[in-house]
Amino acid sequence: MLDDLKKQASIAALEAIKDGMIVGLGTGSTATHFIRELGVRVQAGLRVHGIPTSEESRKLAVEVGIPLTTLREHPIIDVTVDGADEVSDGLDLIKGLGGALVREKVVAHASKKVIIVVDETKLTGRLGVKAPIPIEVVPFALEVARGQLILWGGEAKLREKEGKPFLSDNGNYILDWWHGPIDQPWALEKQIKGVTGIVDSGIFANVASQVIAATSAGIRKLQRAE
Numbered sequence: 158m159l160d161d162l163k164k165q166a167s168i169a170a171l172e173a174i175k176d177g178m179i180v181g182l183g184t185g186s187t188a189t190h191f192i193r194e195l196g197v198r199v200q201a202g203l204r205v206h207g208i209p210t211s212e213e214s215r216k217l218a219v220e221v222g223i224p225l226t227t228l229r230e231h232p233i234i235d236v237t238v239d240g241a242d243e244v245s246d247g248l249d250l251i252k253g254l255g256g257a258l259v260r261e262k263v264v265a266h267a268s269k270k271v272i273i274v275v276d277e278t279k280l281t282g283r284l285g286v287k288a289p290i291p292i293e294v295v296p297f298a299l300e301v302a303r304g305q306l307i308l309w310g311g312e313a314k315l316r317e318k319e320g321k322p323f324l325s326d327n328g329n330y331i332l333d334w335w336h337g338p339i340d341q342p343w344a345l346e347k348q349i350k351g352v353t354g355i356v357d358s359g360i361f362a363n364v365a366s367q368v369i370a371a372t373s374a375g376i377r378k379l380q381r382a383e
């Protein structure tokens with residue numbers, strides 16, 4: 158059921174993709190649906206170029222025939238379509254449970270428009286209620302960064318995969334910080350970024366232009382207030 162909702166949201170996002178666009182390709186289960194559906198449109202004649210936010214998305218885009226480009230060639234992206242782990246009432250986000258948060262944030266901030274596609278379980282009144290904040294950290298700075306996060310409150314756990322530290326595509330570690338409900342996402346995002354050794358966090362404040370949420374009652378399109 159949830160997978161069907163994710164696919165519905167992804168298909169709805171395709172309405173924003175026009176011929177000749179540079180498209181940011183997100184990472185994660187919902188973004189995977191979007192990339193596959195975009196590939197179908199490309200095979201039918203749609204002309205776009207994609208900029209993937211992870212190696213996983215790059216491989217899938219190649220598999221489905223989406224031509225790729227780079228930020229060097231196209232530093233301004235027309236639209237990025239990506240998923241999220243949490244979406245607040247104010248359309249702020251927590252992202253990064255898939256481990257691609259830094260590249261996702263780079264691509265998002267280079268985009269004229271960011272469309273977030275989710276199923277209804279990702280919607281929440283306040284961030285931090287359902288998901289931890291993923292934080293990418295340089296391995297050398299791991300304990301310094303973890304100590305600072307714990308000092309601010311909550312638990313910071315090193316993400317592991319198959320018994321070893323999970324490595325991002327950038328070769329860094331990820332701490333999952335259970336901070337609790339977040340009152341001011343933009344302020345906390347800036348505070349985390351100020352710690353030397355932390356590359357970035359999974360808080361995406363004031364980034365989403367639109368959220369497309371697939372619910373059991375149908376598609377909801379939420380616009381950021383100007």
